[in-house]
Amino acid sequence: MSKGFLVVISSPSGGGKTTLREEILKCEKDICYSVSYTTRLPRREEVPGKDYYFVSREKFLQLVKENRFIEWAEVHGHFYGTPRDFIEENIQKGKILLLDIDVQGARKIKECNLPSVFIFLIPPSWKELERRLLKRSTESEKEIKKRLKRAKEELSFYQDYDYLVVNRLIEEAIQDIRCIIRAEKCRRARKEKWIKQLISESS
Amino acid sequence: MSKGFLVVISSPSGGGKTTLREEILKCEKDICYSVSYTTRLPRREEVPGKDYYFVSREKFLQLVKENRFIEWAEVHGHFYGTPRDFIEENIQKGKILLLDIDVQGARKIKECNLPSVFIFLIPPSWKELERRLLKRSTESEKEIKKRLKRAKEELSFYQDYDYLVVNRLIEEAIQDIRCIIRAEKCRRARKEKWIKQLISESS
Numbered sequence: 001m002s003k004g005f006l007v008v009i010s011s012p013s014g015g016g017k018t019t020l021r022e023e024i025l026k027c028e029k030d031i032c033y034s035v036s037y038t039t040r041l042p043r044r045e046e047v048p049g050k051d052y053y054f055v056s057r058e059k060f061l062q063l064v065k066e067n068r069f070i071e072w073a074e075v076h077g078h079f080y081g082t083p084r085d086f087i088e089e090n091i092q093k094g095k096i097l098l099l100d101i102d103v104q105g106a107r108k109i110k111e112c113n114l115p116s117v118f119i120f121l122i123p124p125s126w127k128e129l130e131r132r133l134l135k136r137s138t139e140s141e142k143e144i145k146k147r148l149k150r151a152k153e154e155l156s157f158y159q160d161y162d163y164l165v166v167n168r169l170i171e172e173a174i175q176d177i178r179c180i181i182r183a184e185k186c187r188r189a190r191k192e193k194w195i196k197q198l199i200s201e202s203s
Numbered sequence: 204m205s206k207g208f209l210v211v212i213s214s215p216s217g218g219g220k221t222t223l224r225e226e227i228l229k230c231e232k233d234i235c236y237s238v239s240y241t242t243r244l245p246r247r248e249e250v251p252g253k254d255y256y257f258v259s260r261e262k263f264l265q266l267v268k269e270n271r272f273i274e275w276a277e278v279h280g281h282f283y284g285t286p287r288d289f290i291e292e293n294i295q296k297g298k299i300l301l302l303d304i305d306v307q308g309a310r311k312i313k314e315c316n317l318p319s320v321f322i323f324l325i326p327p328s329w330k331e332l333e334r335r336l337l338k339r340s341t342e343s344e345k346e347i348k349k350r351l352k353r354a355k356e357e358l359s360f361y362q363d364y365d366y367l368v369v370n371r372l373i374e375e376a377i378q379d380i381r382c383i384i385r386a387e388k389c390r391r392a393r394k395e396k397w398i399k400q401l402i403s404e405s406s
Contacts, residue, residue, distance in 0.1 A: 119389075122397065126404035152405040155398065163386065164394035176389055183366065183386035186322075186379055191367035194325065195358065201329035202355040 003190045004091040006114055007031070007181055008099045010106045010161070011121035012129060012151030018051075020121065020167070021100050023174045028181065031096045034087055037063065040078035071101075071108035076146065080105065091115065096181060103157035110160060117184050119177060120161035124168040206393045207294040209317055210234070210384055211302045213309045213364070214324035215332060215354030221254075223324065223370070224303050226377045231384065234299045237290055240266065243281035274304075274311035279349065283308065294318065299384060306360035313363060320387050322380060323364035327371040 011017045025033055037053045039060050048054050055063075060079045064072060070088075072081035082099065090097050091114060101109065106118060123129040129151060133144050158164065163180050167173040184190070214220045228236055240256045242263050251257050258266075263282045267275055273291075275284035285302065293300050294317060304312065309321060326332040332354060336347050361367065366383050370376040387393070 120391075120398075122401055126401060152402075155402050155405060158391065158398045161391055163389040164391050164398055165389055166394070166397055176385065179382035179385040180389060182379060182382040186366040186368055186383060188323075188361065188364055188367050191369070194369055195323075195361045195367055198325055198329060199355075199358050202358060 003115060004094040004096065005184065005190070006034075006087065006091070006097050006099055006109065006116040007119065007177075007184075008101055008106050008109055008116055009119045009121055009177070010101055010103050010154070010157075011167070012123065012154045013133060013147040017100050017121060019170055020174055020177065021098060023170075024098065024177055024181075027174075027178060028096075031098055031181065032090060033098045033100075034082060034090075036099075036101070037069070037072075037081040037083065038078055040076075040080075070112060070114075071105050073102065073104045073108070075102050075104065076143075076150070082109070087114070096185075103154045103160070107157065107160055115190075117163070117180065118161040119163045119165055119180060120158050121165050121167050121173065121177075122155070122158075124166055206318065207297040207299060208387065208393070209237075209290065209294070209300050209302055209312065209319040210322065210380075210387075211304055211309050211312055211319055212322045212324055212380070213304055213306050213357070213360075214370070215326065215357045216336060216350040220303050220324060222373055223377055223380065224301060226373075227301065227380055227384075230377075230381060231299075234301055234384065235293060236301045236303075237285060237293075239302075239304070240272070240275075240284040240286065241281055243279075243283075273315060273317075274308050276305065276307045276311070278305050278307070279353070285312070290317070299388075306357045306363070310360065310363055320366070320383065321364040322366045322368055322383060323361050324368050324370050324376065324380075325358070325361075327369055 009017060021033065025031060035049065035053060037055055037060060039055060039057050042048060042054055046052065057079065060081065063069060063081065068084055069081035070084040072079060082101065082105065087097060109116060123132065130148065133147055165173050165176045212220060224236065228234060238252065238256060240258055240263060242258060242260050245251060245257055249255065260282065263284065266272060266284065271287055272284035273287040275282060285304065285308065290300060312319060326335065333351065336350055368376050368379045
Protein backbone atom coordinates (compact mmCIF):
# COMPACT_ATOMS: atom_id res chain seq x y z
CA MET A 1 0.00 0.00 0.00
CA SER A 2 1.18 3.51 -0.73
CA LYS A 3 1.02 6.39 1.73
CA GLY A 4 -2.16 8.41 2.21
CA PHE A 5 -2.70 11.75 0.54
CA LEU A 6 -5.27 14.40 -0.29
CA VAL A 7 -6.64 14.95 -3.77
CA VAL A 8 -7.83 18.54 -3.84
CA ILE A 9 -10.11 19.40 -6.78
CA SER A 10 -11.12 23.00 -7.47
CA SER A 11 -13.10 24.39 -10.31
CA PRO A 12 -14.83 27.61 -11.27
CA SER A 13 -18.57 27.27 -10.58
CA GLY A 14 -20.36 25.17 -13.17
CA GLY A 15 -17.19 23.25 -13.89
CA GLY A 16 -19.00 19.97 -13.32
CA LYS A 17 -17.30 18.98 -10.09
CA THR A 18 -20.21 17.20 -8.41
CA THR A 19 -20.92 14.69 -11.21
CA LEU A 20 -17.25 14.07 -11.55
CA ARG A 21 -16.68 13.50 -7.85
CA GLU A 22 -19.57 11.04 -7.66
CA GLU A 23 -18.30 9.08 -10.64
CA ILE A 24 -14.80 8.86 -9.21
CA LEU A 25 -16.04 7.69 -5.82
CA LYS A 26 -18.19 5.07 -7.53
CA CYS A 27 -15.20 3.67 -9.46
CA GLU A 28 -12.45 3.91 -6.88
CA LYS A 29 -13.26 2.05 -3.71
CA ASP A 30 -10.08 3.05 -1.88
CA ILE A 31 -10.85 6.76 -2.13
CA CYS A 32 -13.05 8.50 0.39
CA TYR A 33 -14.68 11.87 0.20
CA SER A 34 -14.16 14.51 2.81
CA VAL A 35 -17.59 16.02 3.49
CA SER A 36 -17.34 19.74 4.22
CA TYR A 37 -19.43 21.85 6.57
CA THR A 38 -21.41 24.75 5.16
CA THR A 39 -23.87 27.37 6.32
CA ARG A 40 -25.60 27.63 2.94
CA LEU A 41 -28.94 25.97 2.26
CA PRO A 42 -29.01 22.57 0.55
CA ARG A 43 -29.79 22.58 -3.18
CA ARG A 44 -32.67 20.39 -4.30
CA GLU A 45 -30.57 17.32 -5.01
CA GLU A 46 -28.13 17.59 -2.11
CA VAL A 47 -28.08 15.09 0.72
CA PRO A 48 -27.00 16.25 4.22
CA GLY A 49 -23.99 14.29 5.50
CA LYS A 50 -23.18 13.12 1.96
CA ASP A 51 -22.75 16.35 0.02
CA TYR A 52 -22.27 18.66 3.00
CA TYR A 53 -22.95 18.91 6.68
CA PHE A 54 -25.44 21.78 6.68
CA VAL A 55 -25.10 23.79 9.89
CA SER A 56 -26.14 27.17 11.25
CA ARG A 57 -23.75 30.12 11.35
CA GLU A 58 -23.64 29.79 15.16
CA LYS A 59 -22.68 26.12 15.03
CA PHE A 60 -20.10 26.84 12.34
CA LEU A 61 -18.44 29.64 14.29
CA GLN A 62 -18.32 27.42 17.38
CA LEU A 63 -16.45 24.74 15.39
CA VAL A 64 -14.06 27.44 14.15
CA LYS A 65 -13.39 28.46 17.74
CA GLU A 66 -12.65 24.84 18.66
CA ASN A 67 -10.09 24.66 15.81
CA ARG A 68 -12.02 21.83 14.20
CA PHE A 69 -11.41 22.97 10.63
CA ILE A 70 -8.24 22.44 8.68
CA GLU A 71 -9.37 25.42 6.62
CA TRP A 72 -12.53 27.44 6.33
CA ALA A 73 -13.65 30.35 4.20
CA GLU A 74 -16.54 32.57 3.24
CA VAL A 75 -17.66 32.15 -0.38
CA HIS A 76 -20.65 33.94 -1.91
CA GLY A 77 -21.65 34.99 1.62
CA HIS A 78 -21.65 31.46 3.05
CA PHE A 79 -19.15 29.64 5.25
CA TYR A 80 -17.44 26.42 4.14
CA GLY A 81 -15.09 24.35 6.32
CA THR A 82 -13.03 21.17 6.04
CA PRO A 83 -13.05 19.01 9.18
CA ARG A 84 -9.57 18.43 10.62
CA ASP A 85 -9.96 15.12 12.49
CA PHE A 86 -11.39 13.23 9.53
CA ILE A 87 -8.58 14.34 7.21
CA GLU A 88 -5.72 13.67 9.60
CA GLU A 89 -7.00 10.27 10.72
CA ASN A 90 -7.51 9.04 7.18
CA ILE A 91 -4.13 10.18 5.90
CA GLN A 92 -2.60 8.33 8.84
CA LYS A 93 -4.47 5.20 7.74
CA GLY A 94 -3.01 5.49 4.23
CA LYS A 95 -6.29 6.54 2.62
CA ILE A 96 -6.76 8.76 -0.39
CA LEU A 97 -9.08 11.61 0.41
CA LEU A 98 -11.00 13.54 -2.21
CA LEU A 99 -11.60 17.21 -1.38
CA ASP A 100 -13.83 19.36 -3.44
CA ILE A 101 -12.92 22.87 -2.49
CA ASP A 102 -12.72 26.44 -3.82
CA VAL A 103 -9.47 28.19 -4.68
CA GLN A 104 -9.20 30.04 -1.37
CA GLY A 105 -9.67 26.78 0.54
CA ALA A 106 -7.17 24.97 -1.66
CA ARG A 107 -4.57 27.63 -0.96
CA LYS A 108 -5.07 27.18 2.77
CA ILE A 109 -4.79 23.40 2.44
CA LYS A 110 -1.56 23.97 0.57
CA GLU A 111 -0.17 25.93 3.51
CA CYS A 112 -0.88 22.94 5.82
CA ASN A 113 1.83 20.91 4.07
CA LEU A 114 -0.18 17.73 4.16
CA PRO A 115 0.69 15.24 1.39
CA SER A 116 -1.58 16.57 -1.36
CA VAL A 117 -2.24 16.67 -5.07
CA PHE A 118 -3.94 19.75 -6.48
CA ILE A 119 -6.17 19.48 -9.54
CA PHE A 120 -7.84 22.41 -11.28
CA LEU A 121 -10.82 21.44 -13.38
CA ILE A 122 -11.39 24.00 -16.11
CA PRO A 123 -14.13 24.41 -18.70
CA PRO A 124 -13.11 24.03 -22.34
CA SER A 125 -14.06 27.65 -23.06
CA TRP A 126 -15.57 30.69 -21.38
CA LYS A 127 -18.69 30.42 -23.56
CA GLU A 128 -19.21 26.86 -22.37
CA LEU A 129 -18.90 27.93 -18.73
CA GLU A 130 -21.61 30.57 -19.27
CA ARG A 131 -23.82 28.01 -20.96
CA ARG A 132 -23.42 25.52 -18.11
CA LEU A 133 -24.22 28.09 -15.46
CA LEU A 134 -27.35 29.19 -17.33
CA LYS A 135 -28.45 25.56 -17.75
CA ARG A 136 -28.31 25.00 -14.02
CA SER A 137 -31.54 26.86 -13.49
CA THR A 138 -31.52 26.77 -9.69
CA GLU A 139 -30.01 30.24 -9.47
CA SER A 140 -31.15 33.77 -10.24
CA GLU A 141 -29.56 35.85 -13.00
CA LYS A 142 -27.89 38.02 -10.39
CA GLU A 143 -26.40 34.93 -8.77
CA ILE A 144 -25.12 33.70 -12.15
CA LYS A 145 -23.41 37.02 -12.87
CA LYS A 146 -21.79 36.87 -9.43
CA ARG A 147 -20.54 33.37 -10.16
CA LEU A 148 -19.11 34.35 -13.54
CA LYS A 149 -17.27 37.27 -12.00
CA ARG A 150 -15.94 34.95 -9.36
CA ALA A 151 -14.99 32.27 -11.91
CA LYS A 152 -12.83 34.85 -13.64
CA GLU A 153 -11.03 35.65 -10.38
CA GLU A 154 -10.68 31.95 -9.60
CA LEU A 155 -8.92 31.20 -12.89
CA SER A 156 -6.05 33.41 -11.80
CA PHE A 157 -5.26 30.90 -9.01
CA TYR A 158 -4.25 28.22 -11.50
CA GLN A 159 -0.61 28.30 -10.52
CA ASP A 160 -1.49 26.76 -7.16
CA TYR A 161 -2.37 23.51 -8.95
CA ASP A 162 -0.25 20.56 -10.01
CA TYR A 163 -2.64 19.47 -12.76
CA LEU A 164 -5.09 21.18 -15.10
CA VAL A 165 -7.91 18.99 -16.35
CA VAL A 166 -10.05 20.33 -19.19
CA ASN A 167 -13.66 19.29 -18.68
CA ARG A 168 -14.78 19.04 -22.29
CA LEU A 169 -16.33 15.60 -22.03
CA ILE A 170 -17.07 14.54 -18.49
CA GLU A 171 -16.00 10.91 -19.17
CA GLU A 172 -12.62 12.12 -20.36
CA ALA A 173 -12.18 14.40 -17.36
CA ILE A 174 -13.07 11.53 -15.04
CA GLN A 175 -10.49 9.33 -16.75
CA ASP A 176 -7.88 12.09 -16.44
CA ILE A 177 -8.50 12.42 -12.72
CA ARG A 178 -8.56 8.66 -12.12
CA CYS A 179 -5.24 8.43 -13.94
CA ILE A 180 -3.77 11.30 -11.96
CA ILE A 181 -4.69 9.50 -8.73
CA ARG A 182 -3.31 6.18 -9.99
CA ALA A 183 -0.11 7.88 -11.14
CA GLU A 184 0.28 9.70 -7.84
CA LYS A 185 0.10 6.38 -5.99
CA CYS A 186 3.22 5.39 -7.96
CA ARG A 187 5.22 8.47 -6.94
CA ARG A 188 8.60 7.48 -5.63
CA ALA A 189 8.03 8.95 -2.17
CA ARG A 190 4.84 6.90 -1.82
CA LYS A 191 6.44 3.62 -2.92
CA GLU A 192 9.69 3.89 -1.03
CA LYS A 193 8.76 1.04 1.30
CA TRP A 194 8.59 -1.29 -1.71
CA ILE A 195 11.98 -0.49 -3.08
CA LYS A 196 13.64 -0.61 0.33
CA GLN A 197 12.15 -4.04 0.88
CA LEU A 198 13.48 -5.16 -2.50
CA ILE A 199 16.94 -3.79 -1.81
CA SER A 200 17.08 -5.60 1.51
CA GLU A 201 16.03 -8.88 -0.16
CA SER A 202 18.85 -8.57 -2.69
CA SER A 203 21.57 -8.48 -0.03
CA MET B 204 -2.23 19.63 -27.34
CA SER B 205 0.19 19.50 -24.47
CA LYS B 206 3.93 19.98 -24.80
CA GLY B 207 6.23 17.13 -25.80
CA PHE B 208 8.23 15.17 -23.29
CA LEU B 209 10.30 12.05 -22.74
CA VAL B 210 9.08 9.04 -20.82
CA VAL B 211 12.18 7.27 -19.58
CA ILE B 212 11.61 3.72 -18.34
CA SER B 213 14.37 1.78 -16.61
CA SER B 214 14.27 -1.57 -14.98
CA PRO B 215 16.64 -4.15 -13.62
CA SER B 216 17.12 -6.91 -16.22
CA GLY B 217 14.18 -9.28 -16.42
CA GLY B 218 11.85 -6.57 -15.22
CA GLY B 219 9.59 -7.16 -18.22
CA LYS B 220 10.28 -3.90 -20.04
CA THR B 221 10.00 -5.17 -23.61
CA THR B 222 6.50 -6.65 -23.33
CA LEU B 223 5.39 -3.59 -21.50
CA ARG B 224 6.81 -1.18 -24.01
CA GLU B 225 5.15 -3.00 -26.89
CA GLU B 226 1.78 -3.02 -25.17
CA ILE B 227 1.98 0.70 -24.43
CA LEU B 228 2.91 1.57 -27.99
CA LYS B 229 0.04 -0.58 -29.24
CA CYS B 230 -2.51 1.27 -27.08
CA GLU B 231 -1.24 4.83 -27.27
CA LYS B 232 -1.02 6.09 -30.80
CA ASP B 233 0.43 9.49 -29.89
CA ILE B 234 3.51 7.97 -28.27
CA CYS B 235 6.55 7.03 -30.28
CA TYR B 236 9.46 4.87 -29.31
CA SER B 237 13.02 6.07 -29.50
CA VAL B 238 15.01 3.21 -31.00
CA SER B 239 18.51 3.02 -29.51
CA TYR B 240 21.75 1.99 -31.16
CA THR B 241 23.64 -0.97 -29.78
CA THR B 242 26.72 -3.01 -30.56
CA ARG B 243 25.34 -6.19 -29.00
CA LEU B 244 23.97 -9.02 -31.13
CA PRO B 245 20.20 -9.23 -31.70
CA ARG B 246 18.29 -11.75 -29.56
CA ARG B 247 16.19 -14.29 -31.42
CA GLU B 248 12.98 -12.24 -31.34
CA GLU B 249 14.48 -8.82 -31.92
CA VAL B 250 13.88 -6.83 -35.10
CA PRO B 251 16.59 -4.43 -36.35
CA GLY B 252 15.29 -0.85 -36.61
CA LYS B 253 12.35 -1.67 -34.34
CA ASP B 254 14.01 -2.93 -31.17
CA TYR B 255 17.48 -1.53 -31.81
CA TYR B 256 19.71 -0.33 -34.56
CA PHE B 257 22.40 -3.00 -34.43
CA VAL B 258 25.74 -1.53 -35.44
CA SER B 259 29.41 -2.43 -35.23
CA ARG B 260 31.69 -0.97 -32.57
CA GLU B 261 33.43 1.07 -35.28
CA LYS B 262 30.17 2.60 -36.54
CA PHE B 263 29.06 3.28 -32.97
CA LEU B 264 32.27 5.06 -32.03
CA GLN B 265 32.05 7.14 -35.17
CA LEU B 266 28.53 8.29 -34.18
CA VAL B 267 29.87 9.13 -30.71
CA LYS B 268 32.56 11.26 -32.32
CA GLU B 269 29.94 13.08 -34.38
CA ASN B 270 28.01 13.87 -31.16
CA ARG B 271 24.98 12.05 -32.51
CA PHE B 272 23.97 10.54 -29.16
CA ILE B 273 22.15 12.36 -26.42
CA GLU B 274 23.68 9.75 -24.13
CA TRP B 275 25.58 6.55 -24.58
CA ALA B 276 26.99 3.95 -22.23
CA GLU B 277 28.65 0.60 -21.98
CA VAL B 278 26.51 -2.06 -20.28
CA HIS B 279 27.52 -5.71 -19.92
CA GLY B 280 30.38 -5.03 -22.33
CA HIS B 281 28.16 -3.59 -25.10
CA PHE B 282 27.55 -0.02 -26.21
CA TYR B 283 24.07 1.53 -26.16
CA GLY B 284 23.25 5.01 -27.44
CA THR B 285 20.20 7.27 -27.77
CA PRO B 286 20.05 9.27 -31.03
CA ARG B 287 19.97 13.03 -30.46
CA ASP B 288 18.18 14.31 -33.61
CA PHE B 289 15.20 12.03 -33.28
CA ILE B 290 14.60 13.02 -29.65
CA GLU B 291 15.00 16.74 -30.11
CA GLU B 292 12.86 16.93 -33.26
CA ASN B 293 10.00 14.99 -31.73
CA ILE B 294 9.91 16.96 -28.50
CA GLN B 295 9.72 20.10 -30.62
CA LYS B 296 6.72 18.61 -32.42
CA GLY B 297 4.93 18.02 -29.10
CA LYS B 298 5.34 14.24 -29.21
CA ILE B 299 5.67 11.89 -26.30
CA LEU B 300 8.74 9.75 -26.65
CA LEU B 301 9.19 6.45 -24.89
CA LEU B 302 12.77 5.61 -23.94
CA ASP B 303 13.72 2.27 -22.59
CA ILE B 304 17.11 2.78 -21.01
CA ASP B 305 19.37 1.57 -18.23
CA VAL B 306 20.04 3.51 -15.02
CA GLN B 307 23.30 5.03 -16.22
CA GLY B 308 21.65 6.26 -19.40
CA ALA B 309 18.67 7.61 -17.50
CA ARG B 310 20.99 9.62 -15.28
CA LYS B 311 22.64 11.14 -18.31
CA ILE B 312 19.26 11.99 -19.85
CA LYS B 313 18.40 13.66 -16.58
CA GLU B 314 21.44 15.89 -16.88
CA CYS B 315 20.23 17.07 -20.32
CA ASN B 316 17.30 18.90 -18.71
CA LEU B 317 14.91 17.89 -21.44
CA PRO B 318 11.25 17.73 -20.33
CA SER B 319 11.15 14.17 -18.98
CA VAL B 320 9.34 11.76 -16.73
CA PHE B 321 11.38 9.00 -15.12
CA ILE B 322 9.77 5.64 -14.34
CA PHE B 323 11.50 2.78 -12.55
CA LEU B 324 9.92 -0.59 -13.17
CA ILE B 325 10.68 -2.95 -10.31
CA PRO B 326 9.95 -6.63 -9.78
CA PRO B 327 7.59 -7.50 -6.92
CA SER B 328 10.35 -9.37 -5.10
CA TRP B 329 13.96 -10.45 -5.53
CA LYS B 330 12.91 -14.11 -5.78
CA GLU B 331 10.62 -13.23 -8.66
CA LEU B 332 13.41 -11.39 -10.47
CA GLU B 333 15.66 -14.47 -10.18
CA ARG B 334 12.84 -16.66 -11.46
CA ARG B 335 12.22 -14.42 -14.47
CA LEU B 336 15.87 -14.30 -15.43
CA LEU B 337 16.14 -18.08 -15.22
CA LYS B 338 13.01 -18.50 -17.32
CA ARG B 339 14.49 -16.38 -20.08
CA SER B 340 16.70 -19.24 -21.20
CA THR B 341 18.62 -17.30 -23.84
CA GLU B 342 21.49 -16.65 -21.45
CA SER B 343 24.17 -18.69 -19.76
CA GLU B 344 24.28 -19.14 -15.99
CA LYS B 345 27.29 -16.88 -15.82
CA GLU B 346 25.39 -14.19 -17.71
CA ILE B 347 22.43 -14.53 -15.34
CA LYS B 348 24.66 -14.12 -12.29
CA LYS B 349 26.17 -11.02 -13.85
CA ARG B 350 22.71 -9.62 -14.47
CA LEU B 351 21.59 -10.28 -10.90
CA LYS B 352 24.65 -8.56 -9.52
CA ARG B 353 23.97 -5.66 -11.81
CA ALA B 354 20.25 -5.56 -10.90
CA LYS B 355 21.26 -5.14 -7.28
CA GLU B 356 23.45 -2.16 -8.16
CA GLU B 357 20.73 -0.72 -10.39
CA LEU B 358 18.16 -0.73 -7.60
CA SER B 359 20.27 1.79 -5.73
CA PHE B 360 19.54 4.36 -8.48
CA TYR B 361 15.86 4.51 -7.58
CA GLN B 362 16.06 8.06 -6.29
CA ASP B 363 16.63 9.31 -9.84
CA TYR B 364 13.06 8.32 -10.72
CA ASP B 365 9.76 10.17 -10.35
CA TYR B 366 7.66 7.00 -10.28
CA LEU B 367 8.14 3.42 -9.11
CA VAL B 368 5.95 0.87 -10.83
CA VAL B 369 5.81 -2.62 -9.34
CA ASN B 370 5.61 -5.20 -12.11
CA ARG B 371 3.62 -7.87 -10.33
CA LEU B 372 1.03 -8.38 -13.06
CA ILE B 373 2.08 -7.02 -16.42
CA GLU B 374 -1.46 -5.72 -17.19
CA GLU B 375 -1.41 -3.69 -13.98
CA ALA B 376 2.03 -2.28 -14.67
CA ILE B 377 0.93 -1.29 -18.19
CA GLN B 378 -2.10 0.48 -16.75
CA ASP B 379 0.09 2.26 -14.21
CA ILE B 380 2.40 3.53 -16.93
CA ARG B 381 -0.42 4.55 -19.24
CA CYS B 382 -1.95 6.49 -16.36
CA ILE B 383 1.35 8.12 -15.51
CA ILE B 384 1.64 9.33 -19.11
CA ARG B 385 -1.95 10.55 -19.18
CA ALA B 386 -1.50 12.32 -15.85
CA GLU B 387 1.73 13.92 -17.00
CA LYS B 388 -0.06 15.38 -20.01
CA CYS B 389 -2.29 17.21 -17.51
CA ARG B 390 0.64 18.80 -15.62
CA ARG B 391 0.13 22.50 -15.22
CA ALA B 392 3.24 23.45 -17.15
CA ARG B 393 2.06 21.37 -20.09
CA LYS B 394 -1.46 22.81 -20.14
CA GLU B 395 -0.61 26.44 -19.57
CA LYS B 396 -1.68 27.41 -23.09
CA TRP B 397 -5.21 26.25 -22.28
CA ILE B 398 -5.66 28.24 -19.14
CA LYS B 399 -4.15 31.36 -20.65
CA GLN B 400 -6.60 31.09 -23.54
CA LEU B 401 -9.46 30.74 -21.07
CA ILE B 402 -8.33 33.71 -19.02
CA SER B 403 -8.11 35.86 -22.13
CA GLU B 404 -11.66 34.81 -23.17
CA SER B 405 -13.05 35.82 -19.79
CA SER B 406 -11.87 39.44 -20.11
